[in-house]
Amino acid sequence: MPIIQTRDLCKSFRSVRRQSGAGGALRTLFSRQYDEKMAVRNVNMSLEPGELVGYIGPNGAGKSTTIKMLTGILVPTSGSIEVAGIVPYQRRKENARNIGVVFGQRSQLYWDLPLIESFELLRAIYAVPATRYRRNLDDFIARLEMAEFLRTPVRQLSLGQRMRGDFAAAMLHDPQIVYLDEPTIGLDVVAKEAIRDFVSTINAERGTTIILTTHDLADVERLSKRIVLIDRGTIIYDGPIERIKEQYGTHRTLVVTFSEPQRELSLPEAELIENEANIARFRFDRTLVRADALIREAAERYPLLDVSIEEPDLETIIRRIYVEGYQEPSSKAPREVPT
Amino acid sequence: MLRLAPYAEFARKAFAREATYRIEVFTEIASLILRVYLLRSLWTALYAQNVTPFNLPLHAMITYATVALLMSLVLEVDGTRVIRQKIREGSIATDLMKPISLPAYFFSDGVGQTGLHALLVIPSVLFALLLVHIDVPSPDVLAAFAFSFLLGYLVNFFLNFLMNTIAFWTLETFAIQLIVRWVSDLLSGQIIPLTFFPGILGRVVFALPFAAIYSTPLLIYVGIIRPAEYGHYFTVQAAWLSFFGLLSAFMWRAASTRVVVQGG
Numbered sequence: 001m002p003i004i005q006t007r008d009l010c011k012s013f014r015s016v017r018r019q020s021g022a023g024g025a026l027r028t029l030f031s032r033q034y035d036e037k038m039a040v041r042n043v044n045m046s047l048e049p050g051e052l053v054g055y056i057g058p059n060g061a062g063k064s065t066t067i068k069m070l071t072g073i074l075v076p077t078s079g080s081i082e083v084a085g086i087v088p089y090q091r092r093k094e095n096a097r098n099i100g101v102v103f104g105q106r107s108q109l110y111w112d113l114p115l116i117e118s119f120e121l122l123r124a125i126y127a128v129p130a131t132r133y134r135r136n137l138d139d140f141i142a143r144l145e146m147a148e149f150l151r152t153p154v155r156q157l158s159l160g161q162r163m164r165g166d167f168a169a170a171m172l173h174d175p176q177i178v179y180l181d182e183p184t185i186g187l188d189v190v191a192k193e194a195i196r197d198f199v200s201t202i203n204a205e206r207g208t209t210i211i212l213t214t215h216d217l218a219d220v221e222r223l224s225k226r227i228v229l230i231d232r233g234t235i236i237y238d239g240p241i242e243r244i245k246e247q248y249g250t251h252r253t254l255v256v257t258f259s260e261p262q263r264e265l266s267l268p269e270a271e272l273i274e275n276e277a278n279i280a281r282f283r284f285d286r287t288l289v290r291a292d293a294l295i296r297e298a299a300e301r302y303p304l305l306d307v308s309i310e311e312p313d314l315e316t317i318i319r320r321i322y323v324e325g326y327q328e329p330s331s332k333a334p335r336e337v338p339t
Numbered sequence: 340m341l342r343l344a345p346y347a348e349f350a351r352k353a354f355a356r357e358a359t360y361r362i363e364v365f366t367e368i369a370s371l372i373l374r375v376y377l378l379r380s381l382w383t384a385l386y387a388q389n390v391t392p393f394n395l396p397l398h399a400m401i402t403y404a405t406v407a408l409l410m411s412l413v414l415e416v417d418g419t420r421v422i423r424q425k426i427r428e429g430s431i432a433t434d435l436m437k438p439i440s441l442p443a444y445f446f447s448d449g450v451g452q453t454g455l456h457a458l459l460v461i462p463s464v465l466f467a468l469l470l471v472h473i474d475v476p477s478p479d480v481l482a483a484f485a486f487s488f489l490l491g492y493l494v495n496f497f498l499n500f501l502m503n504t505i506a507f508w509t510l511e512t513f514a515i516q517l518i519v520r521w522v523s524d525l526l527s528g529q530i531i532p533l534t535f536f537p538g539i540l541g542r543v544v545f546a547l548p549f550a551a552i553y554s555t556p557l558l559i560y561v562g563i564i565r566p567a568e569y570g571h572y573f574t575v576q577a578a579w580l581s582f583f584g585l586l587s588a589f590m591w592r593a594a595s596t597r598v599v600v601q602g603g
Contacts, residue, residue, distance in 0.1 A: 068432070071435075071436045072435075072436075073432055073436060074599055075599045089599060092435065093438040093439070093440075094438070096436055096438040096439075097438045101433065101436050103433065106429065106432075106433060110356070112356045112359050113352060113355060113356060113359070117352060117355070120348070121345075121348050121349070121352055124344045124345040124347075124348035125345045125348075125438065125439055126438065127342065127344065127345075
């Protein structure tokens, strides 16, 4: 049975229509016209317990709005949600006991007080039993290496330290479900990796269900098997990462280095996309031509020094999907792709 | 059922948070002492030039002014300004994701802040005694004063709560608060005893809710409100308290509906 289930979830916002100019501003003050904007449109999402799903979309696509509805602080315009058997906006406080939330852009720690004091406060808020609190805290201190700054006021922590504190804070009460909103934003490579490790262990060891929104697709590739793509409020893809990679990642780039610059270049079934100094790049579809055939052909025609093949990364693929829209492969329809 | 443990913890944390700003704490005491000195000089000069009001001789007036200043240590703490801050920063969303009652959280946070400032009353009194003589009434009167002060504190709390909740609609409440603050400074009896307002004006200021904050406890302290009248004045304070309490509950309902529907 799914732990998170939404059906035809919609949310529209009403905003005041502003009129331009000083006269317009005055008119806006007195007579109000409203614009309706659909932030989330017919979202159907279903997560099994223990799943870790990447929720991806450009800014303003409706990711945060969905998360807010799942946490119960926003009432949907229409459609239904159920999180661990609870309708979040009807029973906000009960729902809050089941969830943990981390915002990369916003700390939930007490700014002026030492980190440990925020943990103690959360212990009181969630009524975490003393032994469980101690066990979790010790575990998190070790995993996130927080011992050295546990007594430092939060405002003096570095971003990386603060994020580690925020993660521990969100997990102290053993939530069944965790929402991570841009958790690695602004972090350096080492800190990012530490956070990813932590998320992955929590998910694996405790079976925590996790929804991860991020712009950093490396997070998603590293952590989840399934992604949900949302654009302009509508889910455009929901399924394994591997599938869109196979489907959209049929193009490879052949990078060829010559012993001297070449003026005229061409290869069969490949498109020249760049030719600068003595390096050229060809794009080809691996379903139409094999890489080794292409390399052999290139070696016969030109003096080669070096050859390499670049695979498309998830980011390139997803950018393409946003621009072109997602097309289902003709053979088999992926599950739950509302149009 | 409201579990009290988290709220006790909120109050403790707010207390600790306020205590981290040590310089602010010291300046607060220093500024209070300065104001005690200024008011003593002012009232002494005014009394020398005018006819002494029959029921408030100079020593009672100086007591009144000093006790009013000490009360302001507690009453000028806007315990709910965190609401406004949280709305502007948007962090109110994270609070809503916790299994807590937000009004109860703001109340306990306010109580914690007040707690620290209440402690400052002790050193302030000691310093003030170096400058002025304060009359001390009988234990009965003191108890009545304390009770009335508590009611006044709560009226003041809800008044602040109401104003800060306006931020849900306007984001900024500075101008409104400034106006209310000026009006309340003048009409609450903090600076001038309300008995000094003549005729109809006097009746008006006594009918306003601001009188419930400073004036009633202070007039009890200096003995202008006599024990026989306590019941009446307590009732008026309690009435204002219920009025603002209910209005706050109503405003909060409207505000939280707005947040969950419009997304803050």
